[in-house]
Amino acid sequence: PIIVPSQDIILGLYYMSLEREKEHGEGMAFANVQEILLALGNGSVSLHAKVKARVATRDENGERVTRVIETTPGRAQLADLLPDNPNCSFELVNKLMTKKHVSDVIDHVYRHCGQKDTVIFCDRLMSLGFGQACDAGISFGIADLTTPDLKEKYVNEAEAEVKTFEQQYLDGLITQGEKYNKVVDVWSRCSDLVADEMMKGISTIREGEPINSVWMMAHSGARGSAAQIKQLAGMRGLMAKPSGEIIETPIISSFKEGLNVLEYFNSTHGARKGLADTALKTANSGYLTRRLVDVAQDCIVNIEDCGTSKGLTVRPVMNGSDVVETIYDRILGRIMAEDMVDLSTGEVIVAAGDMVTEEHAERIEEAGVDQALIRSALLCEAETGICGQCYGRDLARGTSVNIGEAVGVIAAQSIGEP
Structure with missing residues (x-):
């Protein structure tokens, strides 16, 4: 909502x-x-x-x-x-x-x-x-930001690894590019380890002591994130140049400990890059929206049902072994093109032509179904625009889409400025 x-x-x-x-x-x-x-x-x-x-x-x-x-x-x-x-x-x-x-x-x-x-x-x-x-009375004090005890150990280990790579480069065993990639990897890993230790430290609830307020702010989703707290109490980590290239010497200090002159100079790169990117991106995103609207503006819900028998097979979106988008998210609010049957019991969960509700989607996930045939705007046979059945649920209202809804423009604006 x-x-x-x-x-x-x-x-x-x-x-x-x-x-x-x-x-x-x-x-x-x-x-x-x-x-x-x-x-x-x-x-x-x-x-x-x-x-x-x-x-x-x-x-x-x-x-x-x-x-x-x-x-x-x-x-x-x-x-x-x-x-x-x-x-x-x-x-x-x-x-x-x-x-x-x-x-x-x-x-x-x-x-x-x-x-x-x-x-x-x-x-x-x-x-x-x-x-x-x-x-x-939740407040924000510097004492709430606890630097992990293991930080020094992790930094020393990373520095030792970087020295090894420097030596390998001088001995001609690896190229400049390989050395750069290895150094950046080592510092990224070190930065993540410090951040994990720090989050573990501030999220620990001790009897008789108040809960850490910075942790509450981040964990509740009210303000801030692990990445920001990492810079405050862990280490700032690697910075990017205005060109987008990463500087291989990281900022080891956190804002709590204070930065030295060189670290401060390196961190100004990042600050400038952020502002420059913001200024340059705005025009592009506006132009993209304009071109998308130009293409999609005639896509309007004109009829209730085009009567097509075609459908699109959807499966969970995977990245390697990780599930990026579950079958639940992909079929929720869509119209089924054929009956969805629970293979173990033979019972019809959703009939063809019905909208998949939250309850249906949960049952489909529980039944272990890994693909579904749904009506899709790509296969709609309406003469002009698109039909309500191929579009599915109007996400703004949680009900079936109304005739006359300018779904093309909504889609264009959603992509242009999410």
């Missing part, structure tokens, strides 16, 4: 959904969510304590039932905001809420409760997130 909270709101929601061991009030049992909120207000229980609560939910038939579940007072507060709908159960928010999880919850609420409830829910989520971020 396009409505996803950011920054402070995410940080607040992440903080309140944290769960910690041996907190004040751990093990308490509550009759309902209101009791938890009362106990929180009185200070009888901590926001992150593991507690048991009886929550009202609905069973498969939509009947109201109550169940006892393990949760934290913070998560109970979140659940209190959910719309009253059989599909919006407590389990939806009974986990650590990172930006991705918050986005999934909003998506779920929109799919099952409609637009009005979603807007009200998002508004209440915003107020709660800001309030919690304020109460949490």
Whole structure:
């Protein structure tokens, strides 16, 4: 969904959904969510304590039932905001809420409760997130950036390897190009090792100590990333020249330790390159969008169904042994060109001509199906433009595409400026 909270709101929601061991009030049992909120207000229980609560939910038939579940007072507060709908159960928010999880919850609420409830829910989520971020008092101090103890060892090992390559080059065993590639590889590896150690250090939760706030900011998805924290507390690593070539002497210091004159000079390359690239890229991306729109502007949804029997076979996108895009992502929201059958039971999961919903896609993945035949815009037989069945779901609304939608222009703009 396009409505996803950011920054402070995410940080607040992440903080309140944290769960910690041996907190004040751990093990308490509550009759309902209101009791938890009362106990929180009185200070009888901590926001992150593991507690048991009886929550009202609905069973498969939509009947109201109550169940006892393990949760934290913070998560109970979140659940209190959910719309009253059989599909919006407590389990939806009974986990650590990172930006991705918050986005999934909003998506779920929109799919099952409609637009009005979603807007009200998002508004209440915003107020709660800001309030919690304020109460949490999460700040950013230089002491939060811990440089790993093993950094010196990794740097010394890398320097020794680089010396070996220098010697091999002087002895004529390797060429200048080979030496350059090997040196860059060694420093990249060293930089990654330091970064991993540093992330391990700041993500460790110690009993009785507050959780590292920089880690919370990055892990929740509120602000910053591992790469940025690496420069602050690990080592800045390799820099690029304006030409795009990598300088083979890395910046070993982090911003916390401070850079020496040579390192600072080398890092100015990167800063200038970033600004120059930004200035030059803008014109190109605008021009690309313009040319794409020129090509695709006549692609409009003109009819409901062109009646073609053709389809496109899709499989998961692989890069070596890694899955880049799963079958779930490739078929979600598309129309099936033939019946999708579960080979083990012989049951039809999705009939031809039906749209693949989230539930269908999950079942297809569970059934271990590795390819599917779907309707595609490439094979549409509409005389002008494209038909609704070959296009599939309108991603902006989560429903079937409407006739008259300018899908060509939308596609062009999505590629030009994602």
